[in-house]
């Protein structure tokens with residue numbers, strides 16, 4: 001399907017990645033990246049798109065979901081990298097299953113889930129890290145609407161890890177002329193940007209569904225960035241990360257496209273549809289619904305002001321109408337623009 005995802009980096013960037021790959025191997029005994037064997041867990045929209053990208057780089061890809069004929073044991077046998085594109089609700093149980101099966105220490109774990117665990121409030125990478133403390137863990141996140149990637153449209157993403165050798169290796173594995181992969185040393189910030197923006201995409205869907213106009217949408221997205229920065233840095237992400245592809249970049253993509261499931265949740269609510277009906281029609285994951293609930297739990301615990309996300313939470317939990325949510329935001333106490341950023 002995607003014919004142009006071949007590796008056509010310039011010679012200088014090839015030199016860069018070659019030295020990066022050498023650096024990766026200097027730090028580990030992992031096998032060379034050029035023809036890696038990848039298990040991609042989660043055969044939904046995102047797992048399939050990632051599989052397409054990897055296959056066009058000539059990697060061996062085994063795509064798995066719970067309804068696959070192959071067992072998880074079979075899929076995991078002799079792999080170099082494990083990619084998790086599982087929805088949040090399945091991450092902890094799947095990680096526990098893999099722990100039981102066993103995974104050699106050299107296998108890099110790449111997490112592409114955008115969510116927060118409802119029980120523990122942990123991010124997906126924190127779950128993988130806790131279960132696999134000896135493995136390199138890499139977060140992959142960015143403005144990556146899967147339908148556009150399947151249509152061979154260019155996109156960029158971020159791979160982030162405290163183990164930079166692993167990040168460089170994953171960068172090499174996924175980079176192509178249509179998928180530009182940047183590295184970052186801030187996995188938590190990278191992950192939180194992609195996760196928190198889903199709640200904002202619901203808010204923006206409401207804004208568009210109510211036809212509140214461009215001024216309102218611009219104000220909403222801008223103030224939402226302040227809110228994401230406040231939460232994200234409080235939880236340990238680096239400020240600059242939230243201005244990058246996995247933060248602002250992903251928020252712009254998700255808040256401006258009807259391809260976003262989260263945006264469509266908000267849009268549907270503004271049209272008076274019931275949440276259950278919208279989710280039924282989507283037949284796909286909208287992580288912002290769960291994330292809004294977990295985020296409010298975190299904000300209450302840590303005393304972090306999240307006015308926009310709190311209205312989304314109240315709307316999703318049938319405590320308020322879309323119009324009341326708008327009024328509540330507009331009628332808050334007046335204040336300086338940057339008084340409470342950090």
Ligand SMILES: NC(=O)C1=CN([C@@H]2O[C@H](COP(=O)(O)OP(=O)(O)OC[C@H]3O[C@@H](n4cnc5c(N)ncnc54)[C@H](OP(=O)(O)O)[C@@H]3O)[C@@H](O)[C@H]2O)C=CC1
Nearest residue numbers: 042043044045046047065066067090113114145146284285
């Ligand atoms: N779609 C996109 O554009 C992007 C999505 N993401 C993120 O990737 C994650 C997955 O999204 P997406 O692929 O769109 O979701 P989909 O709903 O399209 O697919 C989900 C996949 O996961 C499997 N699955 C569902 N529930 C569980 C579970 N409890 N345990 C294990 N596996 C499960 C499903 O198959 P089965 O039921 O057979 O197991 C299915 O293959 C989300 O966190 C999303 O935010 C990130 C970037 C882009």
Ligand SMILES: O=C(CO)COP(=O)(O)O
Nearest residue numbers: 142143144145260261262
């Ligand atoms: O995360 C995404 C794009 O980067 C996908 O967004 P949705 O889950 O809202 O479709």
